[in-house]
Amino acid sequence: MMINLKIKEATKQAHQDLEKTVVYQLKNVRTAADYAEVLKNFYVYFKAIEQAIAPFITSEVLPDITQRRNSSYLRKDLEELNAVVEEISALRLPTITNLAQAFGALYVLEGSIMGGPYIVQMLKKYGMDKGFNFFSGYGEESGKMWEAFTTVLNGIPKNEADEHLMLEAAGETFRCFGEVFSRTEATM
Numbered sequence: 001m002m003i004n005l006k007i008k009e010a011t012k013q014a015h016q017d018l019e020k021t022v023v024y025q026l027k028n029v030r031t032a033a034d035y036a037e038v039l040k041n042f043y044v045y046f047k048a049i050e051q052a053i054a055p056f057i058t059s060e061v062l063p064d065i066t067q068r069r070n071s072s073y074l075r076k077d078l079e080e081l082n083a084v085v086e087e088i089s090a091l092r093l094p095t096i097t098n099l100a101q102a103f104g105a106l107y108v109l110e111g112s113i114m115g116g117p118y119i120v121q122m123l124k125k126y127g128m129d130k131g132f133n134f135f136s137g138y139g140e141e142s143g144k145m146w147e148a149f150t151t152v153l154n155g156i157p158k159n160e161a162d163e164h165l166m167l168e169a170a171g172e173t174f175r176c177f178g179e180v181f182s183r184t185e186a187t188m
Helices: 003-010 012-027 032-053 071-080 099-114 116-125 139-155 160-187
Strands: none
Touching: 003 012, 003 099, 003 139, 003 160, 012 032, 012 116, 012 160, 032 071, 032 099, 032 160, 099 116, 099 139, 099 160
């Protein structure tokens, strides 16, 4: 079985838990300020993960890394909503000390883009009309970009130890991301 499918299976519960938390918050969006609060969680977490994986995932490893959606799109969305971005202190991140862990984490970030069109539809239903740069994903190219990513991802693990590191990092990435949203729920 390819590693992308193993990650999907191994992180199914963590993915569902995070999705439930995020969708709950999105369903409570009624104003641009509400939406900005959700985006801030994505922004601070994605930015931190991007910084953690940068030493490992370069254009030599993932040739289209500079064309992929990243936290700069979230920042642009926040600016469109006139939101101020503060850093969240004591943000817990997954352990990322090698290429396998970095790809495990990036799997979560890239996968989140695939659900973006549904999020945009939901937000439009609630009256939002801007701040969709990130969630629009790659548009018509989303499937192609996911396939290109998983092709590289599937070539990364060289042995079972690499696969284990990748699986653990992906699961930890989902769990840590959920903690970012749980902080916000506690203050809502």
